[in-house]
Amino acid sequence: MISNMKNIDFYIDAIRSRAEEFHINEGRPLSYFIRTFGCQQNDNDSEISAGLLEHMSLEAAPNIEEADVVIFNTCSVRENADRRFYGNLGNLKTWRSEEKQRRIGVMGCMPGQDTHNSVLKESFPYIDFLLNAGDMGNLPRALYESSSQKKHSIVDLTDQAKEMTYPSLPVKRENKHRALISIMSGCNNFCTYCIVPYARGRESSRDPLVILAEARAAVDNGAKEIMLIGQNVNSYGNDMRSKGEKDFPSFARLIEEIARIPDLSVLRYMTSHPKDLSDELIEVIGKYETIEAHIHLPLQSGSNRLLKKMNRRYTAEHYLELVNKLRSARPGISISTDIIVGFPGETEEDFEDTLRLMETVKFDRAFTFIYSPRSGTPAADWSQNVSDLDIQERFERLLDLQNKHSVESNERCLGKNLYVLVSGLSKTDDETFSGRTKDDRLVNFSLPEESETDDQILTARGKPLSSTIADGSEVFVKITKAKAHSLEGVFVGLA
Ligand code: SF4
Missing domain, CATH: 3.40.50.12160 (Methylthiotransferase, N-terminal domain)
Known part of the structure; x- marks a missing residue:
């Protein structure tokens, strides 16, 4: 190896x-x-x-x-x-x-x-x-x-090449049921606020056969979920094809192969750059149940002026077009995003463009950040025209809007029996289990009261449920409460 x-x-x-x-x-x-x-x-x-x-x-x-x-x-x-x-x-x-x-x-x-x-x-x-x-x-x-x-x-040894150099090395997985697999490293995009291309070098894709072998081995060893990772997974293989390897597979072809692995329950991937999200990939996302019904698609800003300053190389209109294509290829897909507030030069109009786009898309979840400079990036040298107080005020408006959309999105799950892949006991309560749905919602759930159940529900495969459900269990949960960042529910059966 x-x-x-x-x-x-x-x-x-x-x-x-x-x-x-x-x-x-x-x-x-x-x-x-x-x-x-x-x-x-x-x-x-x-x-x-x-x-x-x-x-x-x-x-x-x-x-x-x-x-x-x-x-x-x-x-x-x-x-x-x-x-x-x-x-x-x-x-x-x-x-x-x-x-x-x-x-x-x-x-x-x-x-x-x-x-x-x-x-x-x-x-x-x-x-x-x-x-x-x-x-x-x-x-x-x-x-x-x-x-x-x-x-x-x-x-x-930092004078050695920054591009990924290993074909396959032994791995000790933190979670047996969840395998992280790097498919590429580095980034060629040079977004003006981001340090990654300087820290991790240019994009370098790993051999698809090695990735496939690692994915199969992980599933054979009990993984139910695979997460393919890279700074920009959608450009997987571009580096190799530009070096003349014309048949090197695209990300769409790679994810399709992995989605076909028998006994794999959920295939996740991140991060997707909007400029490289192809129709071929959207079609594959729509075709395979195993591929999560979720995509993390960082928007960063809804203002075309700021997107240009950020060097994101897409427009708000193109982003909206992608959202529409994704929703028609995979009805019900959840969409999460990243948004930066207070990028140097952001005006009230730019900020309102972002709010407008959020209103149109209604993201299911968003990771929102106040801009902070990273030394060594172009944006770190650009002056800030807005006071900290105004930026904080914009941030709170954005957060309020997103929380409203997140709650509305989660409320659509109320009363439904959802598949949940369990990650273990909740961090705050040792009578509550946690896990994620196929569309990447966090679910905290408890076992039903004894009086509400029969023996079949209280035992599974001959053991008390409380000891049967563990990290990696696949269950159905009836959703009883929707919050901005999580759902709550009650166990209804093993999946
Ligand atoms: S934000 Fe993402 S796409 Fe942009 S340079 Fe950083 S890692 Fe690359």
Whole structure:
């Protein structure tokens, strides 16, 4: 599986020998802890890093303090993630100096950016290694080189290519029922507010046969849901086709192949860029029940003037046309979006264009953000013409409108029996289960009162329901309450 990675086998074997020797000498395994910030791409990179570390005989530690190797998988996109990470790293100075074999690695979006790279090296010289986002293929080498040094210096491998370099690596999935699979990395779009193309490099698509094999293996191992991830999944394969591989499949063809895997219940994907959402893909979304009845389609703004400034390369009219096509290809599809408020230069008219478009589309859900500059992006140098107070006021108007639409959308589910893929017990109540519908609504549900049920409902497959329903169970839930961000209901049966 990993033999075609140049030199990787050498580093893997070397680290495995060291880990086994450590185990014999210390009477305990060499252990690791990974702290992940940011998006699902980072979650998946951490799952692969964990799989690779365990392939080299390291074992997971319950927390940072008890680990021998600590890896931070960083994010510079989500607000505050960089500050929280620097705080975490600062706390480890004493920890690192207490035991000679301890190691600290930093990967993800930050080390490959010049500003962060300098801060990391100058302010935190006790770090051991730095890797580019998604460069798990170099993790064994980074560990090997940093533990082979006579005198400490930071092993900086961020000069390696930012494009995804691994064909397939071992993976340790956080959720058995839900498999995250990266289909590509990087982004070519250079939206003027976004740091991703600088942090993760240009688009690079993984081999479709490897992706398909990983998807089949995940389902064979019990996954009910697959989430295909990439910064812009709709442009999957463009890089390969432009290099002359004319038959490299489009995202539509890839998702269609995966949707046909027997025993797969839900196929999700994100993120879709409106400019690359093709008719071919819309047709496939309409054709397969397994493909979620939901699409996340970031709008960002309803003003054509601002969309141009953001370099989004579509218009509000084109976006509306896509929504109409999606709704006629897949009636009832839920549409979620991202919207930025207070982008530099946003006027009241621009903002009202956004509200108008929201009124027309009536998004089922929206992730709304107040613009915050990312250093290194063009928009970070543009001046803001609106006061913080006015931006906050716009944000609240937008939130009110979206909450109204979200509640209306969820109210349409009242009284229905919906399929729910369970993710476990609710975070706030250990008598309530949580899960998601095929159209990606969060559902919290309870078991019916004993007096309302017969024995068949209270037991499933011969066991009490409360112990049968778990992460990965497929159930039907009768919806009894609609809120802006979730539904509530009562279990009616196993799916
Ligand atoms: S499409 Fe735009 S917002 Fe999305 S990752 Fe690429 S540059 Fe960033």
